[in-house]
């Protein structure tokens with residue numbers, strides 16, 4: 578029996594993704610070979626990649642003048658590729674949490690230019706800063722639209738009047754996005770798309786061409802390398818791309834991103850309401866518009882703190898797994914990505930309510 582999976586990443590994927598990928602591991606398209614064995618440049622795999630890119634374009638409404646890449650190294654490698662390619666003199670980073678901090682620190686580490694930032698660290702990253710100015714002379718501004726660990730989210734497409742780059746690792750495909758507002762969108766696939774091991778990059782071609790020309794950029798770290806080679810400069814992660822295609826087909830069948838958006842609202846509203854109405858739990862993110870719909874953080878009120886281990890055992894006995902908060906922040910976290918169902922959320926709420934009743 579499948580559990581109610583609330584893992585933060587890797588995380589729950591659609592049944593279709595898992596079943597069809599499992600079949601392709603045994604044999605791809607009756608070609609007598611596993612997806613693990615087939616050449617990435619064969620007529621059996623190339624259409625998989627082409628279709629995955631076409632589905633990305635269709636579902637996310639990506640304009641023709643953007644490239645879609647599937648790379649290795651995780652979102653974390655993008656933290657270094659971005660400044661390597663584009664940081665000439667100055668960059669802006671909105672520091673809204675753990676991953677945003679890592680992205681900014683990587684830019685600082687390389688020392689290619691000045692790094693300026695605005696942060697919500699003063700309140701433990703429990704809100705999204707607003708109304709700040711981004712200097713007009715930056716090469717780019719970097720934001721993290723969903724803060725997977727801290728449980729905050731930017732759900733609008735911002736415009737600072739400078740090239741905008743967004744880490745959308747954990748909220749891509751959860752709402753329609755105006756891609757034209759961004760020069761680049763990227764993320765690890767393991768939250769809303771597929772298994773860990775592939776990173777998606779959506780990048781405007783003109784922007785990619787504006788890389789720093791008087792710097793020696795390692796071939797693999799250069800966006801133009803991957804664009805010029807149709808994201809096959811080196812062997813792509815074939816199974817992962819296949820799984821992403823299945824997820825995209827699943828989303829398309831359900832009706833696209835407007836439906837994902839609606840379902841995300843429903844799941845998050847149900848769970849935040851349960852937390853807000855509980856006597857035992859509280860959500861650290863109190864600014865409602867800043868609350869993530871993908872990662873719902875909650876903690877025990879201080880007087881109930883010692884119940885945490887019991888709670889995790891209890892919900893596990895009700896088949897709800899993955900609820901321990903990130904090791905860096907503690908507490909609890911329910912990740913409610915696209916594949917998480919209303920039934921999963923309801924099962925968790927029933928377990929929370931039952932636990933609360935018997936421990937108050």
Ligand SMILES: *Cc1c(COP(=O)(O)O)cnc(C)c1O
Pocket residue numbers: 586650651652653654676721723724725744745746747764765766768
């Ligand atoms: C998970 C995550 C990352 C790190 O992704 P990797 O693929 O493990 O490198 C970066 N940013 C955000 C917002 C994430 O949620």
